[in-house]
Amino acid sequence: MVTLAELANLKQLDKEKLTEIIKNSLYQAISKRLTLENELEIVADFETNKVYAKFKKIVTEQDMSLGEISLSEAQKYNPDAKIGDKIPVEMPISKFEPKVIKIARKVIMEKIRSLEEDRIIFDYERQKNQIISGKIRKIDYIGYIVDIGYADAILPLEEQVEGEFYKVGDIIRAFVLNIRKRKKDVVVILSRTRPEFVKKLFEIEIPEIANNDIEVIKIVREPGIRTKVAVRSLNKKVDPIASC
Structure with a gap:
């Protein structure tokens, strides 16, 4: 099983961002099974690699939902418990019904993919x-x-x-x-066919072009056949033909 730290490293996400995604996605999925009275909180601990939900079950005669606990069961935790009281519980995510886990996992992966796409666009737009x-x-x-x-x-x-x-x-x-x-x-x-590709190669390979001593005026390219490059010197001491 991949740890939280390994997932953050694999997806190149900082821990805080990944924690936020996990907590928000799980909250979104689990809160549909609870009410505001249950005071749901999601905990994602990188140190222990534990992800769990903290919430308060409402004491009722019979538990009919995730957010309820029967009086008899509540009194095992607190002998003085009575109807309407709240019993704090911690529940590992693995204990929730598969449908809830599946929904949360889907939301998490969609958010991670969206962040990855945004990063790719940001990084490679700068390298365009x-x-x-x-x-x-x-x-x-x-x-x-x-x-x-x-x-x-x-x-x-x-x-x-x-x-x-x-x-x-x-x-x-x-x-x-x-x-x-x-x-x-x-x-x-x-x-690998555009004239701009050749120009950038010249800038990388020929210092005089990179230093603006020589200017590339025009490139005419027939990919795989021939490439014609017109250059001129911007520095009287530099011979454009010899340099290129």
């Missing part, structure tokens, strides 16, 4: 129009599926250079073209 590296994880009909860290990217067929072939495990560099939110996830779209 930049070059990143990744490992080919899978090859299918839409193109190469590339592992770029805690997210997958796609190098679609139309963004691949003709004649270039990769196998699973190969490391590639590609241009971050777009970030697309789909129904169930977020995907980063890569390209």
Whole structure:
């Protein structure tokens, strides 16, 4: 069984955020079986890896719901208990009916997925129009599926250079073209055909371009065939042809 700390690390969430998600989701599911009088509280303890519900059962003649306890049962906890009293209880989440647990788990996973998607969008929007590296994880009909860290990217067929072939495990560099939110996830779209990809490669590989001593004026590319690059020097001491 995965611990709370392991789950936080796996999903790259801070403990406070994960605790908030778990507590709110469980409260949402369990509170439907109780009333405000039951004073429900959810506890998620990272140190002990325990998640449980604290609430107060109302003493009644016969317990008819989760939030009630029969008088005879209540008097086992407190011999002086009487009808209408409240008996504090702690209940492990595993003791709740499967339906409640299933609902809570679904809400938790949806909230975690939403946070993951938001983080991917935030991180890779900042890397849009930049070059990143990744490992080919899978090859299918839409193109190469590339592992770029805690997210997958796609190098679609139309963004691949003709004649270039990769196998699973190969490391590639590609241009971050777009970030697309789909129904169930977020995907980063890569390209190796765009002229901007070549320009960024020049900026990485040629210090004079990175330092703005040389300017790339125009790039004309026929992917897999030829690439023509027009450059000019912004520094009289730098020869653009020799540098590039």
